[in-house]
Amino acid sequence: MPAAQDWNAARAALLRYLRAKGAPPDLADDVAQETLARLIALSHTQQIGSVFALAFRIADNLIVDGRRREARRRVRESGEVDEEWESDGPSLDRVLDSRRALDVLSLCLGRMPPLRREVLIRRRLNQESCRAIGEDLAMSAKAVEKHITRGLLDLRAALDRAGVDVAGIGG
Template identity: 65%
Template sequence: MPITTKAKSPGELEDWPAIREAIRRYVRTRTGRADMADDIAQDVLLRLIALRETQAIGSIFALAFRIADNLMVDTNRREIRQSGDLDEDWPCDAPSLDRVLDSRRAVEVLSSCLRRMPPLRREVIIRRRLRQESCRAIGNDLSMSSKAVEKHITRGLVDLRQAFERAGIEPVGE
């Protein structure tokens, strides 16, 4: 015996078993899962009946398919969240926590070493290595020969290498 309920307009009856079967076929075709089809079809009928009590529905089948689509999306999202499986094919552009911590430690060692350097050597290293200024430009600004600038750079780099070695940090991008 078909389950029917009165529609808003007098004498109109809904064929709930036909709607349920149409939704089951639709979900089964879209997902390939009979268990999901049964659950979603049941939820769709419950929601349609509740809506029918309070609102006039223009096309019951159109609304049923829309509700089914939304329920399929919700079900998939819930299953993904609950599965706990991470897709390892998703690359992450952010550095790992270990790399961030190692980089912070390297910056601390670099800063500490620069603070301990004589002021002239520190300025030469910063201008050459960080600001990419030429030895000639640094020498002209500081009234030094290019050879003297190169010696300050060499001594500064030796100081930095020793500081990194003492801290157990491998220098990168020499």
């Protein structure tokens, strides 16, 4: 779990990031606080590879969620939509985009060299350390990192070739 000064640095970076995106100071403070609460909770159960990257992703998602809630509230107040049909679930487009991305990633993983696939799955999905993977597979941690990098590049290229925008799916 990161030290207190890491959380303070993450909060400061989050506030700069949110203000640069045009968030008013009070909203930036609220989003930064909620983001840190979620990060701290996650750090108790998982190893976080990059606190800052995850913080920015969570903050972006919180902003998007807030905009959606506000849009739903405005529609509700205008009386244009029957609340019975309203859903907090993802839109059909988002579900379909996610399924398409999953299909592309699955196909790409299936075409990867077996060692690269195993290393990538163990690190990214099972959250195993590079050192532990390297010890199990008689490889250096650096070699494990290279397999991960190449695997992620393969996945990104497959998504790009398929025209899948993962930024639109996660947010």
